[in-house]
Amino acid sequence: MIEERKKRIKSMIEEQINRGLLDEAKFYITEYMKIVNDDSEIYSMLGVIFILQNDLEKAEESLIRGLYLDKDNFDIHYNLGYVYEKMEYFMDAYIHYYKALKLCDNTNLKEEINNFLINLRNNINNVSNLENYVNSYENIKKIVIVQDIPCIRTHKIAKMIASKGIQVDLMYYSLHPLQVYGEIELPYKNIYKISDAKAFIEFINKSDYDIVYSANEPDYFTVLLLAADKPVIHDTHDMMSIRSKLSNEQIVLEYIANKNAHGNIYVHELQKEIAQNKFGITNKHIFVLNNLIERNLIPKNYKPKLSSLDGKIHCVYEGGLSSNKASHRYLEDFFKRLASENIHVHIYGHVDNNYILNLVKFSPFIHYEGILPPKELIFEMTQYDVGLAYFNVNENNYYHINTVSPNKVYDYLAAGLPIAFSDLVSLKLFNEEYKVGKVIDIKKPLYKQILEITNIKIERDFIVKNNLFINSHVHELIKFFNDVKNDFKKTLSNKSDNKLLIIRSLYSIFIEEFVKRIYENFNIKVDLMTFDDKYKNCVNAYINQFFIINQENFANKIKQLDFYDCINIHYVTPIYAYVIEEIRKKCNMLVVTVWGSDYYRSNNDIRELQRKIYDSADVITFASEEIKNDFLNYYGKDYESKAVVCRFGLTTLEEIDKLENIDRNELKKILEIPDDKLVISIGYNASKEHNHLKIIEEIDKVKYQFNRDVFLLLPMTYNGDEEYKKEVKNKLANLGLEYKVLEDYLPISDFVKYEKVTDIMLQLQTTDALSASMQENLYCGNVVITGSWLPYRILEDNGCWFIKIEKINDLSNIISEVVNNYELYKTKTSNNKKIIYNLSSWRTNIYQWGNLLIK
Incomplete structure (x- = not known):
């Protein structure tokens, strides 16, 4: 009944849009979303309204929210293609139109979309990159991000990936993202809390994630995930060993995570170079992704400057603070010096309540403004004069701080603020390239230095003009994921000599599909032995050698076989019992797959004959726990250590x-x-x-x-x-x-x-x-x-x-x-x-x- 009511309301909204009653439609959408806030079709309709009102940025925002809920929604991909084409983000337009084409069943509409794609190719400079990107989006459908406490960098990366119709799930251990950042928009399809290491790895292994994205710190999740059978990417937000002194255990974990992850991401080129030298990283996919801003956070309008009202300089600091004098976030002395020179300091971020209360009591020039969602924060910061990218540098954190890529730098620039930088290598290199501020000499008076910085003008389109928003790197990131996934598959196939034999008596579409998937995912052409020549149709595609047998020549054919790394018997036909000793001699590992009826429809005499086959097996697989348990109840617990559940997929x-x-x-x-x-x-x-x-x-x-x-x-x-x-x-x-x-x-x-x-x-x-x-x-x-x-x-x-x-x-x-x-x-x-x-x-x-x- 509820579903019927929802359909009727949406039908009414759609009719209003078609009649051009956009404000009325928007009103009903707002009321609908107060009750139902997870309906992708409603976000799609809202996106259409904004398109008709020529508000492309709001259209993009609404459509992407819908995509978080339904990554395979034709209308959303089609409309995003249109929006990005109008915004002249041609690569984005191409990807969304391409995805819409894949979801389309209307012949005329397909032809229309194909024409769009042809025209867009003329506007894209590097067509070879385009083909790589399209291939990557075909292969990367679903990822999971793993982090102890999800941070703002993780949040930005997740939004960027999900905005392209890729499902992103999150697994955390300590704090849910809403506990950290309050009411922010979450791009995750599913959020899971990690509670048990064994269950965690089993969940990952049974999943269909293309990539497991593990964000440090700490490093132990990446190390744990390397026990799973999925490609793992390690994103080093902070290299812990150059930030502070580590225990022996932490040193080992950091080494394993950086060295053995299947792909690595670093926040800065300097950090990447240190890691390569420190851990001996060679011949590996590495991606550098600075802590850039999201494009939709760039404000259209600015607030009036506070300095225009009181004639004072107003600086802003975004980020955490620490009362520990050894921390790079200990900025108390710096803020007090600014205040003593009559410079206002406005602080936004997570801080200890008692600590900040004592700090603001020191001077009326120090203000704590609280915590705001990213978009509101950047808009609020437009009222200030200078952004503070300042850190407390000491001998313990010198190397770490010199490789940082702070989120705050890009947020300040999005707010149109020039920046007062610490004297750090990465920040100096950034400023030399973009000339957006000055390095502060802490030994000299601050007022004159800050005043000079206020005279540096940051254009409103600075971020866009210089391509300093994170969205512009999404296609390269997805290609990086695909490269890592493909190399991981090759690594799996290289772990054997590609010698795998499947034995199945009669034809089954499931076996044909099974060997096809083995080839597609691990680049291995199997050998197939069977009584049934119907398999011949797929020989050239994904079967290496094909052995047709009959009851008379079965034993001789087995004796003539080469040696295999693994032989997998599918469906336990009793005749195999008479040659199982020869089969066992021909492989390192023997896997026997019970289909179900080969157990359930066998009488006790047949089951005892089949016992010889099970005795020879290293592993016995079943389609479900229930079949496995029935099997063990009959044969006893002797086979329990061999028994595993491993199912076919359904094409x-x-x-x-x-x-x-x-x-x-x-x-x-x-x-x-x-x-x-x-x-x-x-x-x-x-x-x-x-x-x-x-x-x-x-x-x-x-x-x-x-x-x-x-x-x-x-x-x-x-x-x-x-x-x-x-x-x-x-x-x-x-x-x-x-x-x-x-x-x-x-x-x-x-x-x-x-x-x-x-x-x-x-x-x-x-x-x-x-x-x-x-x-x-x-x-x-x-x-x-x-x-x-x-x-x-x-x-x-x-x-x-x-x-x-x-x-x-x-x-x-x-x-x-x-x-x-x-x-x-x-x-x-x-x-x-x-x-x-x-x-x-x-x-x-x-x-x-x-x-x-x-x-």
């Missing part, structure tokens, strides 16, 4: 995503399914195990209780015999309900269309492992009714919602209830898509396979 999820923007009724017309009927799908293949006949009987009992028309859909494209199919069709013909039986082979891209138009799926087969088709239906948001006897505990444990019945005869008790109240049941499925993606996408699972088979 079908990617195919379903391609249908996101296609109207369901249009799909129904294409598939010749009535658009006014509720679609009930029964099973997913023609096997008798799917109990089609019993299900039809249960529907027959209650069909007259339905308050709407239904349409039955039976996918029977494989398994089963013609006699059984005929029996099912006869049963359907006598049911009196409209139906469709799918018998001809369907490619995945076509099969998922039927899942997309399904409303209710009945998954009541006798046994199962972890049904791909059921997961696909859950991913589509369909209501699924399944049997409590099936091993789907993993789905329940992760929060998936579906209906369970104790026996097939119970179906008649629930099916009419679900049909008659479908909309209510449908609302319960809203979280299923995200859960299934996290469990079963290839992006989530492939690195676990790589870690198992290749490392």
Whole structure:
């Protein structure tokens, strides 16, 4: 009901926009956002209003907020492309139009966007860079930032990345960002608190993050993350060993983090050079990213100068303070000297309350102004005359301070303020290049020096003209991520001699997809041994050697094999037991993958024969904890140390995503399914195990209780015999309900269309492992009714919602209830898509396979 109300309100707002009633539309959007503040479509509409009002900066801001919520929103990417094209940020425009093109299913609109892209290429100087950037955005979809206490640099980098439609998650240990900075806009899709090291690494390993971005200080998170199977980037905000004296443990952690991370980021060229020399860093991707400002923080208007009112000089200091005289943030003496020469000092930042109260009591020229969000802070600072980039330098912090790239420098310049610099190498180099202030000689009187600085004029477009905003570096940063990820994949593949053999008796689309993903992610072409020649279609693409075997020559073929780093048996066919000793001799590691029915549908005699195979294995993999536990309950705990859960990904999820923007009724017309009927799908293949006949009987009992028309859909494209199919069709013909039986082979891209138009799926087969088709239906948001006897505990444990019945005869008790109240049941499925993606996408699972088979 709530969703329907939201749709009606948004439809009304859209109508107002179309009629040009922009202020009215804006009013209703504001009221809507007081209740619902996480609706990407509303931010998209607000962005359109600002575009129509020619306020491109506000349009950009609104659209980006929408992108934080929905990174794959076609309208937002399209409109951002338009905004950036008008603002003449042509590279940004190209990337967003390109992403919109990928999300578009309208032929005419695709042609229009392609024309935009062609025109934009003419405005982009380095087209070769453009191709690299596009490729990088194809490969970097999701990153996680890890930091003890998230800092402002991390916040800026996260916003920059998320603004390009890349999902950014945050994992912290000590403080949530809102505890640090108050009510600031957060660009993170998910925020997690780290509580346990083992669970932390397991979470990372099971995730589909392309990059793990670890920000120091401290350095120990990077070191811990190197135990995971994801590429780790170490961002050195402060090099701790040149800032203060470290313990032996801290020295070791800093060395490992800088030396062994898969990519390094530093805040200054000087810091990078020190790290390269100090840690012996060579042949590694390194990126230098100064603490630049965000473009949208640059104020359009300035406040009147306080000095114009009282004739005094007003300086401002942004940042933390310390009462510790050894700290570089101990500025008390400096502030007191300024105050004694009748120069006002205005302080913004996190400080100890008692300390600052005592400091401001010293002089009426020292003021504490509190804490402000970044945009408000920079606007407030426009009323002052000089920004203070000053530090307390001593022998303990000299090397550290000489490599800093302070956030405050860029904030002052954005506020149009000239700067009083400390006598530090990095700051002097900056000032020599840009001439935006003067270095203070602390030994001389300060008033005359500060007065001279007030005469230096900073143009309002200084930051933009000199490309000193962080947004301008986003494409290079994403390319850096992609380079690190690609090298990490090569490193994985180089850890073996690329000798991997897959043994699978019969053809399966899952095996074809599996070997394809191994090749795409680790650059390894596997060898494949099988009884089935259907795999031949994919030989040249991602299979190295192809061995067709039969029962007669199986043993001889095994003896003739080369030696492998790893052999992976898929589906435990009993015949393997007779040659398992020979297989074991041919590899360093043997991995046996239990699919489910090879265990559940085997009798005790077969299971005892299969025991020989399990005895020889180094690792036994399962699709779920439930199957693993059933297996161990039968065989005993002897195999417990070998047993791991390692799932296939579902390529079908990617195919379903391609249908996101296609109207369901249009799909129904294409598939010749009535658009006014509720679609009930029964099973997913023609096997008798799917109990089609019993299900039809249960529907027959209650069909007259339905308050709407239904349409039955039976996918029977494989398994089963013609006699059984005929029996099912006869049963359907006598049911009196409209139906469709799918018998001809369907490619995945076509099969998922039927899942997309399904409303209710009945998954009541006798046994199962972890049904791909059921997961696909859950991913589509369909209501699924399944049997409590099936091993789907993993789905329940992760929060998936579906209906369970104790026996097939119970179906008649629930099916009419679900049909008659479908909309209510449908609302319960809203979280299923995200859960299934996290469990079963290839992006989530492939690195676990790589870690198992290749490392």
